[in-house]
Amino acid sequence: MNHENDTTDPAAPLGPEGPAAFLGPGAGPVGPASRPVAAIRDLRVEIDGRAIVDGVNLEARPGKVTALVGASGSGKTTTGLALLGEYPPGARIGGEVHPAAGGLVGYIPQHPAAVLNPARRVSALLTDIARSQVCHLPRGRRRAAARERVLRALSEAQLPDGEALLRRYPHQLSGGQQQRVVLAQALLLGARVIVADEPTTGQDALIKSRIVDQLAAVAARGIAVVLLSHDLDVVRALADDVLVMRAGRVVESGPAERLWNTPRHPWTRELLTAQREFTPLGLSTGIGEPVLRIRDLIARHRDGGAHGRPTTVLRVPELALYSGTCLAVVGRSGSGKTTLARCLAGLHRDHEGEILLDGTALPRTLRTRDGAQLAAVQYVFQDSRAAFDEHRPVLHQVARTAVRLRGTDKGTARQKALTTLTRLGLPKELADRRPDQLSGGELQRAALARALLARPRVLVCDEITSGLDTINRRGLLELLAQLLRERDDLSLVLITHDLDIAALAHHIAVLDAGELVEQGTAPRVLTTPEHPFTVSLMEHTARLGMGTGR
Amino acid sequence: MSGLRSFVARRLLLGVAQTVAVVLLVFALTEALPGDAAVALAGDQPDPARIAAIRAALHLDRPAHERLADWAVGLLHGDLGTSLTSGRPVSTYLADGFGPTLLLAAITVALLVPAGFGLGVLAARYEGRLVDRLVSSVTLAVYAVPEFALGVLLVTVLALRLDWLPPTAVGYGTDLLGHPAALVLPVLVLLSRPVCSLSRLVRAGMVDALASPYVAQARRYGVSGAKVRYAHALPAALAPAAQQLARTIDWLLCGVVVVEALYVIPGLGTVLLNAVAERDVPVVQGLAVVFGVLTVVLNLGADLVTHRLVPRAGVAA
Structure with missing residues (x-):
């Protein structure tokens, strides 16, 4: 060994400056106080010659929240993953991506459970990350040092009882805890940039505002947050800079304040107005007969196998759905909304009390209901992708309803399915595809068509819009309103955690912790809520809506 | 609990x-x-x-x-x-026969676990590439050959033609450990099919696990390749393989009649065969x-x- 290396290695002097030098002078109009820690220049991602992202520029600045806004499929996630150096398989990449110094970028996905290994304890990945940071220590002290780092990261992510938590498996954590564990991974990594992909989609107002606080706290630590979201309330509450994306391009970008007040691009304007512009169904047209009546319903769940004691999860003394109207059932996650819907549809067996359809009691389970009763109550699920067989064309699956429940022959059923699908906005060339070739919004329409083919009296819609972006959501809700106007024998039960959606209904029933705490006509419940829970639910929604979440 | x-x-x-x-x-x-x-x-x-x-x-x-x-x-x-x-207690029959069977089973499992899991992980790591296609087609081909046919083939080639190994364990009694050469052929035949089924199950599980978001998360947070494969992906891929392994051990311990008969090994399979013949x-x-x-x-x-x-x-x- 001699010191020849010191003089002959030409790469050595250039090393340390690396990305910083790149981003410095050429990084565009950025104040000296907040030099971007990661940036994307003119990114183009192409699959099979089709650009899914084109000409995108993005800067992540420390302590700032940069939001990418747009409908599903607009290229938000592709752009966000590019910051992590990840691209779809087979993609051709153009432009430049300057990742954060040391490549330390954290990622919080929409479903935190997906990135937690179901077969390993929570501690597994955290310990592996920490281990790689303590290599410099003597062997004997590494274990303790890694442990200490993990616990510190957990407490920074607002998980105080780290010791106990580390021993659990992901499925033993609540959704909120899972999300904070994933955040702890990013903090432990020492990420300078954190990409959060739709962190609030499908969450109720209370959880949403908690996530907003959490991300605000992350930004306050000086970490650059890149928020990918179609939830404009959350973007409004958090973002410093906003990029509006459409079909892979940024149509407008700028400081959040300016964008909200004076949107320049028509698409931004449409996105912003789609947010609130629903037309409520108004007052119910005369008091019709109740088509569905619930009396003294008590539903239970069994935990811990056959020997666990059943716990009461829902208590509804009296609730009615009138013909031709829409009843919204509102409540937080876990309040018993879905259990109520499942009782109506005969999917939750363990309940007492009566569910009367046109005055006759419905049997408790699907198996004991006859064909007409099955057809009368139809269910549209939240996860439309899971509700379709991925191997058969959508049209075929939709037509089966008419064959099974109405005894129609195959040809007629196919024709009817096609008519219904077309009316709901799915032309034949889309209907002939398999589910994986349709978007979430299109599949949800197909699911709706499938339920309608049974000509139901009662259509139960369980959070059917919560996975959709604002524009798709508005389309679907308008469709529901139109259906209700056209078919006078149809009534809707709308399960939702979103008061804005509930405002569309004629009647609202509010559930909290399994109890029916309030019910009445929609205008009454929304303007003069009586129960404290309804009041707090409305305050959280308002807080997000006003953008005062920080 | x-x-x-x-x-x-x-x-x-x-x-x-x-x-x-x-x-x-x-x-x-x-x-x-x-x-x-x-x-x-x-x-x-x-x-x-x-x-x-x-x-x-x-x-x-x-x-x-x-x-x-x-x-x-x-x-x-x-x-x-x-x-x-014979009038001898049944327990002595079982004790005598269990030794050779247990020996065969232990050696087979000791080789089966690393070979089956290793091949499965290897094939999944190079999914769709040459190594995977080679492993997958060879395991499928070997799996398609029944044990007796493979046994006869191995005896013919390795013992009778090439004279590398003794064709059967005749004359060694229950003291098989003293004659390891006699164990090679039976263990090879016993290994052949379980290795294939196990490696294919592990491959399928690993392909899914390696494509999963939690493995992507471990990779993007800088966990090394081998650690991702064995510590993060493999545990999630093991469940079906564990069931298959239990069935294989069960099969090995409960007297592998064909193999024991072919190589004249006095294990439980041979005891069973004789007992049935003598009612x-x-x-x-x-x-x-x-x-x-x-x-x-x-x-x-x-x-x-x-x-x-x-x-x-x-x-x-």
Whole structure:
């Protein structure tokens, strides 16, 4: 060994400056106080010659929240993953991506459970990350040092009882805890940039505002947050800079304040107005007969196998759905909304009390209901992708309803399915595809068509819009309103955690912790809520809506 | 964890019932076979009077249910009865035969686990590439060959043509460890198919696990490749393989009749074969009890391992 290396290695002097030098002078109009820690220049991602992202520029600045806004499929996630150096398989990449110094970028996905290994304890990945940071220590002290780092990261992510938590498996954590564990991974990594992909989609107002606080706290630590979201309330509450994306391009970008007040691009304007512009169904047209009546319903769940004691999860003394109207059932996650819907549809067996359809009691389970009763109550699920067989064309699956429940022959059923699908906005060339070739919004329409083919009296819609972006959501809700106007024998039960959606209904029933705490006509419940829970639910929604979440 | 304990208790109870059912079924089937131990013993002199005498001496003239009851009472005291043909206790048959079988099974499993898992992980790592196609097509081809055919082929080529290995274990008795060369061919044949099924299961599980978001998360947070494969992806891919492994061990321990017969290894399979030929009902029943208990215990073990690997699934009996 001699010191020849010191003089002959030409790469050595250039090393340390690396990305910083790149981003410095050429990084565009950025104040000296907040030099971007990661940036994307003119990114183009192409699959099979089709650009899914084109000409995108993005800067992540420390302590700032940069939001990418747009409908599903607009290229938000592709752009966000590019910051992590990840691209779809087979993609051709153009432009430049300057990742954060040391490549330390954290990622919080929409479903935190997906990135937690179901077969390993929570501690597994955290310990592996920490281990790689303590290599410099003597062997004997590494274990303790890694442990200490993990616990510190957990407490920074607002998980105080780290010791106990580390021993659990992901499925033993609540959704909120899972999300904070994933955040702890990013903090432990020492990420300078954190990409959060739709962190609030499908969450109720209370959880949403908690996530907003959490991300605000992350930004306050000086970490650059890149928020990918179609939830404009959350973007409004958090973002410093906003990029509006459409079909892979940024149509407008700028400081959040300016964008909200004076949107320049028509698409931004449409996105912003789609947010609130629903037309409520108004007052119910005369008091019709109740088509569905619930009396003294008590539903239970069994935990811990056959020997666990059943716990009461829902208590509804009296609730009615009138013909031709829409009843919204509102409540937080876990309040018993879905259990109520499942009782109506005969999917939750363990309940007492009566569910009367046109005055006759419905049997408790699907198996004991006859064909007409099955057809009368139809269910549209939240996860439309899971509700379709991925191997058969959508049209075929939709037509089966008419064959099974109405005894129609195959040809007629196919024709009817096609008519219904077309009316709901799915032309034949889309209907002939398999589910994986349709978007979430299109599949949800197909699911709706499938339920309608049974000509139901009662259509139960369980959070059917919560996975959709604002524009798709508005389309679907308008469709529901139109259906209700056209078919006078149809009534809707709308399960939702979103008061804005509930405002569309004629009647609202509010559930909290399994109890029916309030019910009445929609205008009454929304303007003069009586129960404290309804009041707090409305305050959280308002807080997000006003953008005062920080 | 009390749920788990009651699950184990229920499964063991169910296992006892299953073993009893197996024993009853085996007894009924051996009764249904034409001829009995007396006929087999009489051998070349099928003189009716002689057969009747032997039958009386062996108490075979008593009604079937009484014989079964006697045997069952003995079993409750830990006595498996005595052989009809030799008069030796059944337990000595089992003890003698278990040694070689256990030896074969242990060696096979010791090689099977690294080979099966290693090939599966290797193929999944290079999914769709040359290594994967090579591993997948070879394992499929080998799996398609029945054991007896592969056994005969190996004997012909490696023992008779090339004279590298002894063709059978004839003459070595139960002292097989002293003659390791005699073990090579039987272990190869025993390994052939389980390695293929195991590696294909591990490959399928690993392909899914490696494409999963949690593995992507481990990779993007800088966990090294080998650690991602073995510490993060493999545990999630193991559950089906664990079940398959338990079935394979069960198959190996419960007397691999074809292989033992082919290589003349005096294991449980050979004991079973002879006992059936001689209508030696107590020995057959003793074997049925041992096999039943082994199957129940191994499957319970596999379920517990699966429960540990897929904690979310819970347990059901």
